[in-house]
Amino acid sequence: MINYNKMIFELSNPGRIGYSLPKERFPEYNIMQIETQYLRKDELLLPEVSELDVLRHFTNISNKNFGVENGFYPLGSCTMKYNPKINEEMAGLKAFRNLHPLQPAYTTQGALEVYYNLQQYLSEISGLHEFSLNPYAGAHGELVGLMVIKAYHEDRGDFKRKKIIIPDSAHGTNPASTTVCGMEAVEIVSNERGRVDLESLKAVLSDEIAGMMLTNPNTLGIFENDICEITKLVHEAGGLMYYDGANLNALLGKVRPGDMGFDVMHINLHKTFSTPHGGGGPGSGPVGVTEELTKYLPNPKIKKHENYYYVENSKDALGQISSYFGNYLVALRAYAYIRTLGKENLRLVGPYATLNANYISNALKTAYDLPISGYCMHEVVFNGLINKDTEVKTLDIAKRLLDFGMHAPTIYFPLLFPQSIMIEPTETESKETIDDFINVMHKIAIEAKEQPEILKQAPTTTPIRRTDEVFAAKMMIFSYKDYLEYINNRG
Protein backbone atom coordinates (compact mmCIF):
# COMPACT_ATOMS: atom_id res chain seq x y z
CA MET A 1 0.00 0.00 0.00
CA ILE A 2 2.99 2.29 -0.39
CA ASN A 3 1.15 4.00 -3.25
CA TYR A 4 -1.97 4.59 -1.17
CA ASN A 5 -3.22 7.92 -2.38
CA LYS A 6 -6.63 8.73 -0.93
CA MET A 7 -8.00 11.52 1.16
CA ILE A 8 -10.24 10.50 3.99
CA PHE A 9 -13.08 12.47 2.41
CA GLU A 10 -12.93 10.18 -0.59
CA LEU A 11 -13.72 7.20 1.68
CA SER A 12 -16.84 8.92 2.96
CA ASN A 13 -20.18 7.12 2.66
CA PRO A 14 -23.26 9.09 3.79
CA GLY A 15 -24.71 7.72 7.01
CA ARG A 16 -21.71 5.60 7.95
CA ILE A 17 -20.58 6.26 11.50
CA GLY A 18 -17.68 5.01 13.58
CA TYR A 19 -18.75 6.28 16.98
CA SER A 20 -21.59 6.00 19.47
CA LEU A 21 -22.44 8.93 21.68
CA PRO A 22 -23.24 8.46 25.36
CA LYS A 23 -26.80 8.85 26.59
CA GLU A 24 -27.93 12.42 26.91
CA ARG A 25 -27.15 13.51 30.44
CA PHE A 26 -28.64 16.96 30.42
CA PRO A 27 -32.16 16.58 28.97
CA GLU A 28 -33.19 20.01 30.24
CA TYR A 29 -30.64 21.58 27.89
CA ASN A 30 -31.91 21.79 24.36
CA ILE A 31 -29.20 22.39 21.82
CA MET A 32 -31.77 23.58 19.29
CA GLN A 33 -32.39 26.66 21.41
CA ILE A 34 -29.06 28.20 20.51
CA GLU A 35 -29.62 31.68 19.12
CA THR A 36 -29.73 31.51 15.34
CA GLN A 37 -26.85 33.94 14.94
CA TYR A 38 -24.54 31.29 16.40
CA LEU A 39 -25.73 28.49 14.16
CA ARG A 40 -23.85 27.32 11.08
CA LYS A 41 -25.50 28.28 7.82
CA ASP A 42 -24.43 25.18 5.91
CA GLU A 43 -23.67 21.57 6.69
CA LEU A 44 -20.24 20.63 8.00
CA LEU A 45 -18.26 18.83 5.35
CA LEU A 46 -16.96 15.94 7.44
CA PRO A 47 -16.00 12.46 6.28
CA GLU A 48 -18.47 9.73 7.27
CA VAL A 49 -16.32 6.67 7.86
CA SER A 50 -16.06 3.61 10.08
CA GLU A 51 -13.41 3.05 12.73
CA LEU A 52 -11.65 0.56 10.47
CA ASP A 53 -11.65 3.06 7.57
CA VAL A 54 -9.99 5.62 9.82
CA LEU A 55 -7.43 3.12 11.11
CA ARG A 56 -6.44 1.87 7.67
CA HIS A 57 -6.35 5.35 6.22
CA PHE A 58 -3.94 6.73 8.77
CA THR A 59 -1.83 3.57 8.92
CA ASN A 60 -1.40 3.68 5.15
CA ILE A 61 -0.55 7.37 5.18
CA SER A 62 1.94 6.88 8.00
CA ASN A 63 3.75 4.28 5.88
CA LYS A 64 4.75 7.09 3.56
CA ASN A 65 6.34 9.00 6.35
CA PHE A 66 10.03 9.27 6.92
CA GLY A 67 11.26 9.93 10.42
CA VAL A 68 14.26 9.43 12.67
CA GLU A 69 12.89 5.95 13.28
CA ASN A 70 13.16 5.09 9.56
CA GLY A 71 16.66 6.23 8.82
CA PHE A 72 19.39 8.86 8.94
CA TYR A 73 17.95 12.36 9.28
CA PRO A 74 20.77 14.95 9.05
CA LEU A 75 18.48 17.99 8.78
CA GLY A 76 20.81 20.87 9.66
CA SER A 77 19.74 23.29 12.37
CA CYS A 78 16.97 20.95 13.49
CA THR A 79 18.88 18.51 15.74
CA MET A 80 16.91 15.44 14.69
CA LYS A 81 18.29 13.22 17.41
CA TYR A 82 16.72 9.98 18.49
CA ASN A 83 13.96 10.43 21.07
CA PRO A 84 14.40 7.64 23.63
CA LYS A 85 11.29 5.55 24.23
CA ILE A 86 11.46 6.03 27.96
CA ASN A 87 10.33 9.63 27.36
CA GLU A 88 7.16 8.31 25.73
CA GLU A 89 6.63 5.83 28.51
CA MET A 90 6.73 8.59 31.11
CA ALA A 91 4.47 10.90 29.11
CA GLY A 92 2.03 8.01 28.64
CA LEU A 93 1.53 7.48 32.36
CA LYS A 94 -2.08 8.01 33.35
CA ALA A 95 -1.01 9.94 36.41
CA PHE A 96 0.27 12.70 34.12
CA ARG A 97 -1.94 12.22 31.10
CA ASN A 98 -5.23 12.55 32.92
CA LEU A 99 -4.44 15.70 34.89
CA HIS A 100 -6.43 18.85 34.36
CA PRO A 101 -4.57 22.17 34.54
CA LEU A 102 -7.27 23.65 36.76
CA GLN A 103 -6.96 20.94 39.41
CA PRO A 104 -6.05 22.39 42.81
CA ALA A 105 -2.28 22.44 43.37
CA TYR A 106 -2.45 20.12 46.39
CA THR A 107 -3.70 17.34 44.06
CA THR A 108 -0.92 17.86 41.48
CA GLN A 109 2.21 18.21 43.59
CA GLY A 110 4.13 15.56 41.66
CA ALA A 111 3.38 17.13 38.29
CA LEU A 112 4.29 20.60 39.56
CA GLU A 113 7.50 19.22 41.04
CA VAL A 114 8.54 17.89 37.61
CA TYR A 115 7.85 21.32 36.11
CA TYR A 116 9.67 23.16 38.83
CA ASN A 117 12.67 20.85 38.67
CA LEU A 118 12.89 21.15 34.89
CA GLN A 119 12.94 24.95 35.26
CA GLN A 120 15.82 24.54 37.71
CA TYR A 121 17.72 22.13 35.44
CA LEU A 122 17.41 24.48 32.48
CA SER A 123 18.66 27.34 34.66
CA GLU A 124 21.67 25.31 35.72
CA ILE A 125 22.40 24.19 32.15
CA SER A 126 22.08 27.69 30.67
CA GLY A 127 23.43 29.84 33.48
CA LEU A 128 20.30 31.99 33.54
CA HIS A 129 18.34 32.75 36.69
CA GLU A 130 14.83 31.59 35.93
CA PHE A 131 12.82 29.84 33.21
CA SER A 132 9.24 29.82 32.03
CA LEU A 133 8.18 26.60 30.30
CA ASN A 134 5.05 28.19 28.87
CA PRO A 135 6.04 29.07 25.27
CA TYR A 136 4.89 26.49 22.74
CA ALA A 137 7.90 26.43 20.41
CA GLY A 138 11.14 28.13 19.44
CA ALA A 139 9.64 31.06 17.56
CA HIS A 140 7.07 31.56 20.31
CA GLY A 141 9.94 31.63 22.80
CA GLU A 142 11.70 34.24 20.66
CA LEU A 143 8.62 36.44 20.71
CA VAL A 144 8.22 36.09 24.49
CA GLY A 145 11.95 36.78 25.02
CA LEU A 146 11.74 39.91 22.86
CA MET A 147 8.63 41.03 24.75
CA VAL A 148 10.70 40.73 27.93
CA ILE A 149 13.43 42.91 26.40
CA LYS A 150 10.86 45.47 25.28
CA ALA A 151 9.17 45.51 28.69
CA TYR A 152 12.55 46.02 30.39
CA HIS A 153 13.36 49.12 28.33
CA GLU A 154 9.87 50.59 28.54
CA ASP A 155 9.81 50.06 32.29
CA ARG A 156 12.87 52.27 32.53
CA GLY A 157 11.02 54.91 30.54
CA ASP A 158 13.26 54.31 27.54
CA PHE A 159 10.93 54.21 24.55
CA LYS A 160 13.56 54.93 21.94
CA ARG A 161 15.02 51.42 21.85
CA LYS A 162 13.18 49.67 19.03
CA LYS A 163 15.99 48.03 17.06
CA ILE A 164 17.26 44.49 17.32
CA ILE A 165 20.60 43.58 15.72
CA ILE A 166 20.59 40.28 13.83
CA PRO A 167 23.51 38.76 11.87
CA ASP A 168 22.89 37.77 8.25
CA SER A 169 23.46 34.12 9.12
CA ALA A 170 20.50 34.07 11.54
CA HIS A 171 17.41 31.92 11.35
CA GLY A 172 14.56 33.67 9.53
CA THR A 173 12.48 33.46 12.69
CA ASN A 174 14.72 36.11 14.36
CA PRO A 175 13.74 39.04 12.13
CA ALA A 176 10.18 37.67 11.93
CA SER A 177 9.80 37.59 15.74
CA THR A 178 11.32 41.06 15.94
CA THR A 179 8.76 42.41 13.49
CA VAL A 180 5.86 40.66 15.23
CA CYS A 181 7.06 42.21 18.50
CA GLY A 182 6.78 45.67 16.95
CA MET A 183 10.52 46.26 16.69
CA GLU A 184 12.87 46.71 13.76
CA ALA A 185 15.49 44.20 12.65
CA VAL A 186 18.94 45.61 11.79
CA GLU A 187 21.01 43.15 9.78
CA ILE A 188 24.80 43.02 10.03
CA VAL A 189 27.09 41.10 7.69
CA SER A 190 29.29 38.18 8.71
CA ASN A 191 33.03 38.27 8.20
CA GLU A 192 34.90 35.88 5.89
CA ARG A 193 35.05 33.32 8.69
CA GLY A 194 31.25 33.29 8.94
CA ARG A 195 31.28 35.07 12.30
CA VAL A 196 29.93 38.38 13.56
CA ASP A 197 32.07 41.21 12.23
CA LEU A 198 32.92 43.42 15.22
CA GLU A 199 33.35 46.56 13.11
CA SER A 200 29.92 46.09 11.49
CA LEU A 201 28.47 45.58 14.94
CA LYS A 202 30.06 48.75 16.34
CA ALA A 203 28.73 50.70 13.37
CA VAL A 204 25.09 49.97 14.22
CA LEU A 205 25.26 50.42 18.00
CA SER A 206 23.33 53.41 19.31
CA ASP A 207 20.83 54.45 21.95
CA GLU A 208 18.09 53.06 19.69
CA ILE A 209 19.32 49.48 20.06
CA ALA A 210 17.08 47.33 22.26
CA GLY A 211 19.26 44.27 21.92
CA MET A 212 20.92 41.70 19.72
CA MET A 213 19.83 38.17 18.80
CA LEU A 214 22.55 35.62 18.30
CA THR A 215 22.81 31.89 17.75
CA ASN A 216 26.03 30.38 19.05
CA PRO A 217 27.43 28.30 17.47
CA ASN A 218 25.94 30.11 14.48
CA THR A 219 24.04 28.56 11.58
CA LEU A 220 27.33 27.62 9.92
CA GLY A 221 28.11 25.47 12.95
CA ILE A 222 30.88 27.90 13.92
CA PHE A 223 31.48 29.17 17.44
CA GLU A 224 31.51 32.96 17.83
CA ASN A 225 35.00 33.34 19.35
CA ASP A 226 34.39 37.01 20.07
CA ILE A 227 31.24 36.33 22.03
CA CYS A 228 32.41 38.03 25.24
CA GLU A 229 33.46 41.11 23.28
CA ILE A 230 30.10 41.12 21.45
CA THR A 231 28.02 40.94 24.62
CA LYS A 232 30.21 43.62 26.22
CA LEU A 233 29.76 46.01 23.29
CA VAL A 234 25.98 45.55 23.20
CA HIS A 235 25.69 45.96 26.97
CA GLU A 236 27.79 49.12 26.91
CA ALA A 237 25.40 50.52 24.31
CA GLY A 238 22.51 49.77 26.68
CA GLY A 239 21.14 46.77 24.80
CA LEU A 240 20.35 43.26 26.00
CA MET A 241 21.65 40.02 24.51
CA TYR A 242 19.24 37.34 23.28
CA TYR A 243 20.50 33.77 22.81
CA ASP A 244 18.67 31.74 20.19
CA GLY A 245 18.91 28.23 21.63
CA ALA A 246 18.58 26.51 18.25
CA ASN A 247 22.15 25.25 18.40
CA LEU A 248 22.46 24.65 22.13
CA ASN A 249 23.09 20.95 21.48
CA ALA A 250 26.71 21.73 20.60
CA LEU A 251 27.40 23.34 23.97
CA LEU A 252 25.18 21.34 26.30
CA GLY A 253 26.71 21.21 29.76
CA LYS A 254 30.02 22.61 28.46
CA VAL A 255 29.48 26.34 28.00
CA ARG A 256 26.60 28.37 29.40
CA PRO A 257 24.90 31.23 27.53
CA GLY A 258 24.49 33.06 30.86
CA ASP A 259 28.27 32.99 31.35
CA MET A 260 28.81 34.38 27.84
CA GLY A 261 26.79 37.43 28.84
CA PHE A 262 23.35 36.61 27.46
CA ASP A 263 20.34 38.08 29.28
CA VAL A 264 17.46 36.23 27.64
CA MET A 265 17.26 32.94 25.77
CA HIS A 266 14.95 30.23 24.58
CA ILE A 267 15.63 26.52 24.43
CA ASN A 268 14.03 24.23 21.87
CA LEU A 269 13.16 21.20 23.97
CA HIS A 270 12.21 19.43 20.72
CA LYS A 271 15.78 19.81 19.47
CA THR A 272 18.22 19.61 22.33
CA PHE A 273 16.14 17.64 24.81
CA SER A 274 14.84 14.87 22.56
CA THR A 275 11.12 15.59 22.43
CA PRO A 276 9.05 14.82 19.29
CA HIS A 277 9.90 17.02 16.38
CA GLY A 278 8.72 17.59 12.86
CA GLY A 279 5.26 17.16 11.45
CA GLY A 280 3.85 19.45 14.10
CA GLY A 281 5.72 18.39 17.21
CA PRO A 282 4.22 19.70 19.44
CA GLY A 283 7.27 21.72 20.39
CA SER A 284 8.26 23.62 23.48
CA GLY A 285 10.38 26.76 23.72
CA PRO A 286 11.11 27.62 27.37
CA VAL A 287 12.43 31.14 27.95
CA GLY A 288 15.15 31.89 30.50
CA VAL A 289 16.24 35.29 31.83
CA THR A 290 18.68 36.93 34.22
CA GLU A 291 17.61 37.75 37.76
CA GLU A 292 16.88 41.36 36.84
CA LEU A 293 14.37 40.30 34.18
CA THR A 294 12.69 37.51 36.12
CA LYS A 295 9.62 39.51 37.05
CA TYR A 296 8.60 39.86 33.38
CA LEU A 297 8.34 36.12 32.73
CA PRO A 298 4.79 35.20 31.70
CA ASN A 299 2.04 33.85 33.94
CA PRO A 300 1.28 31.38 35.32
CA LYS A 301 4.54 30.66 37.18
CA ILE A 302 5.33 27.51 39.14
CA LYS A 303 6.91 28.36 42.50
CA LYS A 304 8.06 26.44 45.54
CA HIS A 305 7.65 27.30 49.18
CA GLU A 306 9.41 24.89 51.54
CA ASN A 307 8.19 21.56 50.15
CA TYR A 308 5.02 22.82 48.54
CA TYR A 309 4.66 23.69 44.85
CA TYR A 310 2.13 26.32 43.81
CA VAL A 311 0.96 28.36 40.86
CA GLU A 312 1.52 32.10 40.97
CA ASN A 313 0.22 34.92 38.80
CA SER A 314 2.14 38.14 39.22
CA LYS A 315 1.15 41.64 38.13
CA ASP A 316 4.61 42.48 36.79
CA ALA A 317 4.54 39.56 34.37
CA LEU A 318 3.99 40.00 30.64
CA GLY A 319 0.65 38.35 31.14
CA GLN A 320 -0.31 34.96 29.81
CA ILE A 321 1.15 33.77 26.50
CA SER A 322 -0.19 30.23 26.47
CA SER A 323 -3.19 28.34 27.74
CA TYR A 324 -2.16 27.25 31.22
CA PHE A 325 1.41 25.90 31.37
CA GLY A 326 2.34 25.33 27.72
CA ASN A 327 2.90 21.80 26.44
CA TYR A 328 3.21 19.98 29.74
CA LEU A 329 3.78 16.47 28.40
CA VAL A 330 6.56 17.73 26.16
CA ALA A 331 8.33 19.25 29.16
CA LEU A 332 7.87 15.95 30.94
CA ARG A 333 9.67 14.13 28.11
CA ALA A 334 12.58 16.60 28.32
CA TYR A 335 12.70 16.04 32.07
CA ALA A 336 12.88 12.27 31.49
CA TYR A 337 15.73 12.79 29.00
CA ILE A 338 17.78 14.91 31.40
CA ARG A 339 17.23 12.46 34.25
CA THR A 340 18.06 9.47 32.03
CA LEU A 341 21.37 10.90 30.83
CA GLY A 342 22.40 12.58 34.07
CA LYS A 343 24.90 15.42 34.41
CA GLU A 344 27.99 13.59 33.18
CA ASN A 345 26.38 12.10 30.08
CA LEU A 346 24.71 15.40 29.16
CA ARG A 347 28.22 16.81 28.91
CA LEU A 348 29.06 14.18 26.25
CA VAL A 349 26.23 15.20 23.91
CA GLY A 350 28.00 18.24 22.43
CA PRO A 351 31.41 16.57 21.92
CA TYR A 352 29.88 13.55 20.13
CA ALA A 353 27.63 15.75 17.98
CA THR A 354 30.71 17.85 17.12
CA LEU A 355 32.89 14.83 16.40
CA ASN A 356 30.27 13.38 14.05
CA ALA A 357 29.89 16.65 12.13
CA ASN A 358 33.64 17.08 11.75
CA TYR A 359 34.03 13.47 10.60
CA ILE A 360 31.52 14.18 7.83
CA SER A 361 33.11 17.54 7.01
CA ASN A 362 36.51 15.92 6.60
CA ALA A 363 35.26 12.94 4.61
CA LEU A 364 33.21 15.00 2.14
CA LYS A 365 35.44 18.01 1.55
CA THR A 366 37.20 16.28 -1.33
CA ALA A 367 33.95 16.24 -3.35
CA TYR A 368 31.87 19.04 -1.82
CA ASP A 369 32.75 22.71 -1.62
CA LEU A 370 33.55 23.60 2.00
CA PRO A 371 33.46 27.41 2.00
CA ILE A 372 34.75 27.84 5.54
CA SER A 373 37.61 25.53 6.33
CA GLY A 374 38.68 24.37 9.76
CA TYR A 375 36.71 22.75 12.53
CA CYS A 376 32.97 23.17 12.83
CA MET A 377 30.80 22.33 15.80
CA HIS A 378 27.57 20.29 15.62
CA GLU A 379 26.86 20.93 11.93
CA VAL A 380 28.70 21.55 8.69
CA VAL A 381 27.66 23.65 5.68
CA PHE A 382 28.86 22.91 2.14
CA ASN A 383 28.24 25.07 -0.91
CA GLY A 384 27.20 22.34 -3.35
CA LEU A 385 29.70 20.23 -5.29
CA ILE A 386 33.30 21.30 -5.86
CA ASN A 387 32.81 20.47 -9.50
CA LYS A 388 30.69 23.42 -10.70
CA ASP A 389 30.78 22.30 -14.35
CA THR A 390 27.77 20.02 -14.04
CA GLU A 391 24.17 21.20 -14.10
CA VAL A 392 23.64 19.43 -10.79
CA LYS A 393 22.44 21.70 -8.00
CA THR A 394 22.09 21.18 -4.27
CA LEU A 395 18.37 20.49 -4.76
CA ASP A 396 19.20 17.49 -6.99
CA ILE A 397 21.67 16.10 -4.45
CA ALA A 398 19.08 16.39 -1.70
CA LYS A 399 16.44 14.66 -3.82
CA ARG A 400 18.84 11.86 -4.75
CA LEU A 401 19.58 11.12 -1.09
CA LEU A 402 15.93 10.13 -0.65
CA ASP A 403 16.47 7.27 -3.09
CA PHE A 404 19.04 5.86 -0.68
CA GLY A 405 16.63 5.91 2.25
CA MET A 406 18.14 8.98 3.89
CA HIS A 407 16.42 12.23 4.73
CA ALA A 408 17.77 15.27 2.90
CA PRO A 409 19.86 17.78 4.85
CA THR A 410 18.68 21.39 5.10
CA ILE A 411 19.26 23.10 1.77
CA TYR A 412 19.57 26.70 0.62
CA PHE A 413 20.06 27.82 4.19
CA PRO A 414 21.97 29.68 5.52
CA LEU A 415 21.59 32.24 2.75
CA LEU A 416 25.31 33.10 2.83
CA PHE A 417 26.11 30.65 0.04
CA PRO A 418 24.04 30.09 -3.12
CA GLN A 419 24.11 26.26 -2.92
CA SER A 420 24.10 25.71 0.84
CA ILE A 421 23.66 22.18 2.11
CA MET A 422 23.64 21.97 5.89
CA ILE A 423 24.35 18.64 7.57
CA GLU A 424 23.76 17.94 11.26
CA PRO A 425 24.25 14.28 12.15
CA THR A 426 23.62 14.65 15.94
CA GLU A 427 25.27 12.53 18.62
CA THR A 428 22.83 9.64 18.39
CA GLU A 429 24.13 8.19 15.07
CA SER A 430 26.62 5.34 14.90
CA LYS A 431 29.83 5.39 12.88
CA GLU A 432 28.31 2.80 10.52
CA THR A 433 25.32 5.01 9.71
CA ILE A 434 27.54 8.03 9.15
CA ASP A 435 29.91 6.01 6.94
CA ASP A 436 26.93 4.88 4.86
CA PHE A 437 25.90 8.49 4.41
CA ILE A 438 29.42 9.53 3.40
CA ASN A 439 29.60 6.71 0.84
CA VAL A 440 26.25 7.70 -0.63
CA MET A 441 27.30 11.37 -0.86
CA HIS A 442 30.47 10.37 -2.75
CA LYS A 443 28.44 8.13 -5.03
CA ILE A 444 26.13 11.07 -5.78
CA ALA A 445 29.12 13.30 -6.57
CA ILE A 446 30.30 10.71 -9.13
CA GLU A 447 26.80 10.40 -10.58
CA ALA A 448 26.67 14.18 -10.94
CA LYS A 449 29.58 13.93 -13.35
CA GLU A 450 28.77 10.67 -15.12
CA GLN A 451 24.98 10.36 -15.10
CA PRO A 452 23.54 13.75 -14.14
CA GLU A 453 20.14 12.77 -15.58
CA ILE A 454 19.66 10.35 -12.66
CA LEU A 455 19.97 13.26 -10.26
CA LYS A 456 17.65 15.49 -12.25
CA GLN A 457 14.93 12.83 -12.06
CA ALA A 458 15.45 11.84 -8.44
CA PRO A 459 13.82 10.64 -6.32
CA THR A 460 12.59 7.60 -8.24
CA THR A 461 12.04 5.07 -5.45
CA THR A 462 9.89 7.13 -3.05
CA PRO A 463 6.07 6.97 -2.95
CA ILE A 464 5.96 10.56 -4.16
CA ARG A 465 8.39 11.57 -6.89
CA ARG A 466 9.77 15.04 -7.43
CA THR A 467 7.04 17.54 -6.66
CA ASP A 468 6.24 20.66 -8.66
CA GLU A 469 7.52 23.21 -6.17
CA VAL A 470 6.48 26.26 -8.19
CA PHE A 471 2.92 25.01 -8.48
CA ALA A 472 2.87 24.05 -4.81
CA ALA A 473 4.05 27.51 -3.76
CA LYS A 474 1.65 29.39 -6.01
CA MET A 475 -1.40 27.17 -5.60
CA MET A 476 -1.78 26.33 -1.93
CA ILE A 477 -4.74 24.10 -1.07
CA PHE A 478 -5.31 23.64 2.63
CA SER A 479 -8.72 22.00 2.85
CA TYR A 480 -10.85 19.47 1.03
CA LYS A 481 -13.36 22.22 0.34
CA ASP A 482 -10.66 24.27 -1.44
CA TYR A 483 -9.52 21.14 -3.24
CA LEU A 484 -13.04 20.49 -4.58
CA GLU A 485 -13.29 24.09 -5.68
CA TYR A 486 -9.98 23.79 -7.48
CA ILE A 487 -11.01 20.54 -9.21
CA ASN A 488 -14.36 22.02 -10.28
CA ASN A 489 -12.82 25.21 -11.61
CA ARG A 490 -10.26 23.21 -13.53
CA GLY A 491 -13.19 21.50 -15.24
Add this chain to the structure above:
Amino acid sequence: MSKLVEGLYYSKSHEWVKLLGDDVALIGITDFAQSELGDVVFVDLPEVGDTISQEEEFGAVESVKAASDLIAPVSGEILEVNEELVGEPELLNKNPYDNWLLKVKLENNDELGSLLSSDQYADFIK
Protein backbone atom coordinates in the same frame (compact mmCIF):
# COMPACT_ATOMS: atom_id res chain seq x y z
CA MET B 1 26.97 32.07 -18.00
CA SER B 2 24.63 34.86 -16.94
CA LYS B 3 23.24 37.17 -19.60
CA LEU B 4 24.09 40.85 -19.49
CA VAL B 5 22.78 43.81 -21.41
CA GLU B 6 25.20 46.55 -22.35
CA GLY B 7 24.31 50.12 -21.50
CA LEU B 8 22.45 49.27 -18.31
CA TYR B 9 23.63 50.26 -14.85
CA TYR B 10 24.07 47.41 -12.37
CA SER B 11 24.04 47.33 -8.59
CA LYS B 12 25.98 44.94 -6.36
CA SER B 13 22.67 43.73 -4.98
CA HIS B 14 21.85 42.50 -8.53
CA GLU B 15 19.36 45.07 -9.79
CA TRP B 16 19.67 46.88 -13.13
CA VAL B 17 18.69 50.42 -14.10
CA LYS B 18 17.82 51.44 -17.66
CA LEU B 19 17.70 55.14 -18.38
CA LEU B 20 14.70 55.97 -20.60
CA GLY B 21 14.97 59.74 -20.71
CA ASP B 22 16.73 62.46 -18.79
CA ASP B 23 15.42 61.45 -15.41
CA VAL B 24 13.12 58.46 -15.97
CA ALA B 25 14.40 54.92 -15.57
CA LEU B 26 13.29 51.29 -15.37
CA ILE B 27 14.48 49.02 -12.56
CA GLY B 28 14.68 45.24 -12.70
CA ILE B 29 16.68 42.27 -11.44
CA THR B 30 19.58 40.74 -13.34
CA ASP B 31 19.77 37.38 -15.04
CA PHE B 32 22.32 36.34 -12.42
CA ALA B 33 19.82 37.22 -9.67
CA GLN B 34 17.00 35.20 -11.20
CA SER B 35 19.23 32.17 -11.79
CA GLU B 36 20.51 32.26 -8.21
CA LEU B 37 16.98 32.61 -6.88
CA GLY B 38 15.54 29.77 -8.93
CA ASP B 39 11.84 29.64 -9.80
CA VAL B 40 10.23 32.89 -8.69
CA VAL B 41 6.77 32.40 -7.19
CA PHE B 42 5.92 35.80 -5.74
CA VAL B 43 6.93 39.43 -6.20
CA ASP B 44 6.10 42.07 -3.62
CA LEU B 45 6.29 45.60 -5.04
CA PRO B 46 5.54 49.08 -3.68
CA GLU B 47 2.83 51.34 -5.09
CA VAL B 48 2.81 54.15 -7.61
CA GLY B 49 3.57 57.43 -5.86
CA ASP B 50 5.78 55.82 -3.22
CA THR B 51 9.40 56.82 -3.11
CA ILE B 52 12.43 54.56 -2.99
CA SER B 53 15.88 55.40 -1.61
CA GLN B 54 19.20 54.12 -2.89
CA GLU B 55 20.46 51.04 -1.03
CA GLU B 56 17.21 50.64 0.85
CA GLU B 57 14.77 47.78 0.57
CA PHE B 58 11.71 48.43 -1.61
CA GLY B 59 10.13 45.01 -1.97
CA ALA B 60 10.86 41.30 -2.07
CA VAL B 61 11.15 38.41 -4.49
CA GLU B 62 10.20 34.98 -3.28
CA SER B 63 11.39 31.82 -4.98
CA VAL B 64 11.06 28.16 -4.08
CA LYS B 65 14.48 28.51 -2.41
CA ALA B 66 14.25 31.74 -0.45
CA ALA B 67 12.75 35.18 -0.06
CA SER B 68 15.12 38.02 -0.98
CA ASP B 69 14.77 41.73 -0.42
CA LEU B 70 14.85 44.02 -3.41
CA ILE B 71 17.33 46.85 -2.85
CA ALA B 72 16.82 50.15 -4.63
CA PRO B 73 19.77 50.91 -6.96
CA VAL B 74 18.68 54.57 -7.17
CA SER B 75 16.37 56.97 -5.35
CA GLY B 76 13.19 58.36 -6.85
CA GLU B 77 9.44 58.43 -7.11
CA ILE B 78 7.57 55.46 -8.53
CA LEU B 79 5.73 56.32 -11.74
CA GLU B 80 4.65 52.82 -12.71
CA VAL B 81 4.68 49.30 -11.32
CA ASN B 82 4.80 46.25 -13.59
CA GLU B 83 1.50 44.69 -12.59
CA GLU B 84 2.02 41.77 -14.97
CA LEU B 85 4.52 40.31 -12.50
CA VAL B 86 1.88 39.95 -9.81
CA GLY B 87 0.02 37.31 -11.81
CA GLU B 88 3.05 35.89 -13.60
CA PRO B 89 6.14 36.20 -11.40
CA GLU B 90 7.83 33.52 -13.52
CA LEU B 91 8.35 36.19 -16.20
CA LEU B 92 11.37 37.24 -14.14
CA ASN B 93 12.91 33.83 -14.83
CA LYS B 94 12.04 33.93 -18.52
CA ASN B 95 13.40 37.33 -19.32
CA PRO B 96 14.64 39.47 -16.45
CA TYR B 97 15.70 42.36 -18.70
CA ASP B 98 12.36 42.85 -20.52
CA ASN B 99 10.29 42.36 -17.40
CA TRP B 100 11.10 45.42 -15.37
CA LEU B 101 9.75 45.94 -11.84
CA LEU B 102 9.38 49.71 -11.51
CA LYS B 103 9.47 52.85 -13.59
CA VAL B 104 10.85 55.71 -11.49
CA LYS B 105 11.51 59.41 -11.75
CA LEU B 106 15.10 59.77 -10.61
CA GLU B 107 15.79 62.07 -7.72
CA ASN B 108 19.49 62.44 -8.38
CA ASN B 109 21.17 61.31 -11.62
CA ASP B 110 24.56 61.40 -9.89
CA GLU B 111 23.59 58.19 -8.12
CA LEU B 112 24.04 56.35 -11.42
CA GLY B 113 27.76 56.99 -11.06
CA SER B 114 27.91 54.69 -8.06
CA LEU B 115 26.55 51.75 -10.10
CA LEU B 116 28.52 49.27 -12.20
CA SER B 117 28.79 49.02 -15.98
CA SER B 118 27.98 45.67 -17.63
CA ASP B 119 31.71 44.83 -17.80
CA GLN B 120 32.25 45.72 -14.16
CA TYR B 121 29.19 43.72 -13.14
CA ALA B 122 30.38 40.72 -15.19
CA ASP B 123 33.61 40.83 -13.18
CA PHE B 124 31.70 41.22 -9.94
CA ILE B 125 29.63 38.06 -10.40
CA LYS B 126 32.53 35.94 -11.65
